[in-house]
Amino acid sequence: MIAEFTAADSGAAPLTWGQRAIWDAITVTAPEDHYFNFGRVLKVPGTRSPAEVLAALAGLQALHSALRTRLDLSGDQPRQRTERAGRLPVRLATGDPDAVLAELEAERFDYERDWPLRVALVLDGDRVGHVAIAFCHLATDGLGAEIALRDLRMLILRGAPAGGPPPPGPLDLAHWQAGPEGRRTAERAAALWEGTAREVMFDRPTAAPDRPRIWRGLLDSPAAGLAVRAVAARHGTTTATVLLAATAAVVGRFTDRSGCAMLPIVSNRFRRDTTRIVSTLSQEGLFVVGVDRGFGDLLRETEPAALRAYRSAFHDPLDRARGQWVQPLCCFNDMRFTEPGPRPCAPADILAALPRTELSWPLSQEQLNCRFCVHISGALEISVTADTAYLSRADIERVLLGLESMLLTEAGAVTGPGSGLG
Known part of the structure; x- marks a missing residue:
């Protein structure tokens, strides 16, 4: 299935310090850099159809620009490129959610072409029981993944994330780090x-x-x-x-x-x-x-x-x-x-x-x-x-x-x- 997202922001910038640190580790570890993939399993609240969860996933990518950011490796130094819109492939699966997640984590990412997350909806009958998400470490770390899962749960429950201003993204962080205070x-x-x-x-x-x-x-x-x-x-x-x-x-x-x-x-x-x-x-x-x-x-x-x-x-x-x-x-x-x-x-x-x-x-x-x-x-x-x-x-x-x-x-x-x- 496909989660189609549209957001308000896009752009390009140098890598943030955290992205650069993990990229340096990835380049040394390749081609076994799937080592850095990690994931989470979310138990879906209530009784939700695949279409409802797909809409929440699209909202999650619109909210957090890191989840629609890929690398541009065409120049001397890697840069990050955030897309305004796109289509995220989502797998349908049955069985043990942890086993499904392990399959998602086992394959290395194509950092220029793949979206930095892989998602599977684990079905319980015709409803979604769990969402398994494997993250590319260039997109987020463990604490960032917890924030993403919390917002995904709110999007499933209410159709909207927690209140407050939109969170910053890696482009904002890159600009701050390049400035005087950074x-x-x-x-x-x-x-x-x-x-x-x-x-x-x-x-x-x-x-x-x-x-x-x-x-x-x-x-x-x-x-x-x-x-x-x-x-x-x-x-x-x-x-x-x-x-x-x-x-x-x-x-x-x-x-x-x-x-x-x-x-x-x-x-x-x-x-x-x-x-x-x-x-x-x-x-x-x-x-x-x-x-x-x-x-x-x-x-x-x-x-x-x-x-x-x-x-x-x-x-x-x-x-x-x-x-x-x-x-x-x-x-x-x-x-x-x-x-x-x-x-x-x-x-x-x-x-x-x-x-x-x-x-x-x-x-x-x-x-x-x-x-x-x-x-x-x-x-x-x-x-x-x-x-x-x-x-x-x-x-x-x-x-x-x-x-x-x-x-x-x-x-x-x-x-x-x-x-x-x-």
């Missing part, structure tokens, strides 16, 4: 990058790589989920800070360093005019911390180091290329939309959950723009994606179990030095 912001971020020691974590190959070269290990650990909340409660901090500090400790000690440099992925949605924008704003910040200390001291150092990383994340990647900024090749991405708060937990309860830990290998491919990346999701799912020339599959497993061990040790559930090496 350049001042970029210069402040550049000063933070340029004033930091040039530490690279995984700088030496350790073995012949596997084939495929890139592997992801995924640890689903209810025990670590309880432990991280208990540690946060003990130290009066957040679970995000605990996980960032624990990852830095394990990586630093695993690579035999007294310090750790990582690139946390930061949402960059701190400005009032970006709260409703559907676009790719998330970028890497620079986080550097010493790890040759006790965990309590490490946590205290992590908080200000994380704030510096947040300030460095809203930057112009072209400045980064010109300035030869440090490339630690070590990333950290906390993808949780809601963070469970600190909560004490008895060590016996944490230990009781330990047998439910599961380790799996959900991804392998040949190319990636990073040598080591930690992703945090769910109640507590920790994944490590790594280049096996620098971290073997056995070592990926050791890092994951080491993180679990460190969290349980700091929560008092197990005894030991908490070395983070399992």
Whole structure:
């Protein structure tokens, strides 16, 4: 089926900083850049026909210009091109919505020709039960996708999005970033990058790589989920800070360093005019911390180091290329939309959950723009994606179990030095 949209705006501009950052990652990872595709499933409220949902999808693309923006690669530098009108192909499907979404995500986008989203209506009889949407990462990041889904739900329910002025789009953001205020912001971020020691974590190959070269290990650990909340409660901090500090400790000690440099992925949605924008704003910040200390001291150092990383994340990647900024090749991405708060937990309860830990290998491919990346999701799912020339599959497993061990040790559930090496 077809969702035909018409909007009030169109135009072209250079890429925004967030678009440039993900484009640089895509070009290194191609042709396996479907790695960056991600998606959402929306349960359709009420009883809606395919035609009603198609009308809502057309309204969504009219509202958010990022969803009708493609690349122009004809010049020396890529540019974004927003279309005023067009036709979005929409698939009809039945069965498990998550399986339908996985099919949509599995194919790489043609960035010049494809609209930056793929949609399937998952039918329940003659009505639409769910909408599965796979997003191109050039169009939006995870928080932007949540905004899009909220607006799609309102369009289905009421035929109109939430009230207020129309949200800005990536063209507006590109013009601001090129202006005086944007350049001042970029210069402040550049000063933070340029004033930091040039530490690279995984700088030496350790073995012949596997084939495929890139592997992801995924640890689903209810025990670590309880432990991280208990540690946060003990130290009066957040679970995000605990996980960032624990990852830095394990990586630093695993690579035999007294310090750790990582690139946390930061949402960059701190400005009032970006709260409703559907676009790719998330970028890497620079986080550097010493790890040759006790965990309590490490946590205290992590908080200000994380704030510096947040300030460095809203930057112009072209400045980064010109300035030869440090490339630690070590990333950290906390993808949780809601963070469970600190909560004490008895060590016996944490230990009781330990047998439910599961380790799996959900991804392998040949190319990636990073040598080591930690992703945090769910109640507590920790994944490590790594280049096996620098971290073997056995070592990926050791890092994951080491993180679990460190969290349980700091929560008092197990005894030991908490070395983070399992």
